[in-house]
Amino acid sequence: MRSKDKKTSHLKRPERTQDVLIARMLASFEERFGIDSKHFHAYRLFTRSNDVWCSSLDAGKAEFPHVVRRGLRLARVFDFSVKPTTNAVQLFGHLVKRNRIDLDPDETRLFLKGETQKIEAPRDATDGFVAAFYKGFALGIGLLKGENLKSQVPRSRRVIG
Amino acid sequence: MSAKRREPGLPQAMLARFEEMGLDLDVFVPALLRLPSQTFRINTLKADRESVLDALSYLDPEPVEWNDLVFRVKGRQKLGNLVEHFLGLIYVQDSSSTIPVTVLEPEPGERILDMASAPGSKTTQIAAGMQNSGLLIANEVSVKRIAALTGNLDRSGVLNSVVTKQPGQAYGHIATGYFDRILLDAPCSSEGTLSRSMRTLEIWSENSIIRLANIQHALILSAYYALKPGGVLVYSTCTFAPEENEGTVTHLLERFPESIVEPLELKGIDSQPGFSEWRGEDFDPRVKNMARIFPHLHDGEGFCVAKIRKPLT
Numbered sequence: 004m005r006s007k008d009k010k011t012s013h014l015k016r017p018e019r020t021q022d023v024l025i026a027r028m029l030a031s032f033e034e035r036f037g038i039d040s041k042h043f044h045a046y047r048l049f050t051r052s053n054d055v056w057c058s059s060l061d062a063g064k065a066e067f068p069h070v071v072r073r074g075l076r077l078a079r080v081f082d083f084s085v086k087p088t089t090n091a092v093q094l095f096g097h098l099v100k101r102n103r104i105d106l107d108p109d110e111t112r113l114f115l116k117g118e119t120q121k122i123e124a125p126r127d128a129t130d131g132f133v134a135a136f137y138k139g140f141a142l143g144i145g146l147l148k149g150e151n152l153k154s155q156v157p158r159s160r161r162v163i164g
Numbered sequence: 165m166s167a168k169r170r171e172p173g174l175p176q177a178m179l180a181r182f183e184e185m186g187l188d189l190d191v192f193v194p195a196l197l198r199l200p201s202q203t204f205r206i207n208t209l210k211a212d213r214e215s216v217l218d219a220l221s222y223l224d225p226e227p228v229e230w231n232d233l234v235f236r237v238k239g240r241q242k243l244g245n246l247v248e249h250f251l252g253l254i255y256v257q258d259s260s261s262t263i264p265v266t267v268l269e270p271e272p273g274e275r276i277l278d279m280a281s282a283p284g285s286k287t288t289q290i291a292a293g294m295q296n297s298g299l300l301i302a303n304e305v306s307v308k309r310i311a312a313l314t315g316n317l318d319r320s321g322v323l324n325s326v327v328t329k330q331p332g333q334a335y336g337h338i339a340t341g342y343f344d345r346i347l348l349d350a351p352c353s354s355e356g357t358l359s360r361s362m363r364t365l366e367i368w369s370e371n372s373i374i375r376l377a378n379i380q381h382a383l384i385l386s387a388y389y390a391l392k393p394g395g396v397l398v399y400s401t402c403t404f405a406p407e408e409n410e411g412t413v414t415h416l417l418e419r420f421p422e423s424i425v426e427p428l429e430l431k432g433i434d435s436q437p438g439f440s441e442w443r444g445e446d447f448d449p450r451v452k453n454m455a456r457i458f459p460h461l462h463d464g465e466g467f468c469v470a471k472i473r474k475p476l477t
């Protein structure tokens with residue numbers, strides 16, 4: 004899923020405009036997770052470098068000095084993949100139709116620690132980014148490779164205790 | 165107890181002031197230094213109230229009377245380590261700290277300013293009230309505190325915020341008459357949070373109260389300028405110092421005599437009216453509509469809240 008060609012991924016391509024990045028993210032959300040892009044019509048989507056962000060329409064257009072940020076980061080768009088953020092999955096997880104993995108309490112604990120764990124097959128998911136759930140609530144993103152699920156919970160959000 | 169008797173940890177000048185406020189130190193000081201029961205607020209941006217309550221039934225949470233999203237838990241728990249906390253389904257917030265936004269009554273689609281917002285307990289509560297719509301400016305002057313603010317906005321799933329970093333004093337000029345509602349949860353001497361942290365004492369002094377009151381005067385005027393006619397300004401502090409509460413609101417009322425201090429209805433909270441005078445100086449009589457929250461009367465940190473409306477004309 005991920006770009007192996009790390010050497011060229013930093014090069015800015017002419018087609019990497021805001022619209023292209025957003026379109027790629029929406030297409031990936033639809034294809035990988037079955038999230039219909041119409042759910043984002045009520046929001047403003049915009050980019051900052053290779054990240055797609057999402058805000059309410061009013062927050063997207065308000066002009067104020069000294070803005071630090073608006074809304075929430077939805078995904079990072081790589082050359083050959085799109086990686087949703089933990090925060091985005093937690094908020095829009097109820098829309099995920101495929102590539103979901105339900106975790107039990109012990110698996111959830113490991114996931115929250117940011118660890119990689121063996122997941123019993125078969126699960127309704129293919130290799131790549133998957134949305135992990137606990138008791139019906141979306142926890143975040145994991146990277147599934149065979150039987151291994153690697154938690155993508157960022158360091159700052161991990162629960163170690 | 166006389167203020168002359170030494171209370172471990174608390175400066176004599178502070179105890180003397182509490183006595184001047186008419187507080188019985190024997191009752192008040194132990195309550196001030198005792199941790200209140202733990203409370204959390206359900207974050208409806210992530211899930212509905214019933215499903216969160218369902219998920220948390222093992223904690224046997226008890227609802228408070230003034231806000232149906234706020235609950236007390238028994239004993240002491242590591243709420244910050246719960247999966248439900250990680251999921252952003254709950255926000256751990258002292259019960260008194262949930263009052264200002266309860267009083268602000270944010271509505272979907274509005275323009276709201278949280279003038280001094282980090283670490284975002286009240287910003288996230290406002291965003292939930294707005295159902296993630298409209299515009300919520302989360303302003304904060306301290307760059308160090310913005311990281312905590314954005315972390316909480318992320319965990320809570322807030323989409324309608326614009327985080328700005330500038331002195332709140334600027335808003336009166338740059339957004340005159342713009343906001344439907346404004347929360348000014350002001351920088352203050354934090355006497356009401358001593359049970360959580362005695363670090364407050366490192367900066368506490370009579371002089372710092374005066375210095376903070378002067379900052380609050382500028383902030384409250386700026387907030388009032390930035391308010392639409394008919395708009396609501398909630399002013400709150402987590403301190404008992406009258407200079408920072410009734411004094412600051414009186415400062416606003418002197419400049420804008422037409423502004424209205426609305427009476428507060430706080431169901432289930434034994435609050436006290438604002439003081440009418442301090443050290444021989446009378447406050448504007450309308451400040452009695454403010455609510456003072458004392459920890460010996462309410463199971464929560466010390467707080468003071470005012471709801472001010474700008475008249476339509």
Ligand SMILES: C[S@@+](CC[C@H](N)C(=O)[O-])C[C@H]1O[C@@H](n2cnc3c(N)ncnc32)[C@H](O)[C@@H]1O
Pocket residue numbers: 261279280281282283284285286287303304305306309330331332333349350351352379
């Ligand atoms: C009482 S705390 C706010 C707590 C916050 N409302 C909450 O509920 O999480 C006051 C905040 O005001 C900030 N502050 C201090 N001076 C300020 C100014 N002139 N303009 C804006 N914010 C200021 C402080 O850095 C601090 O974060």
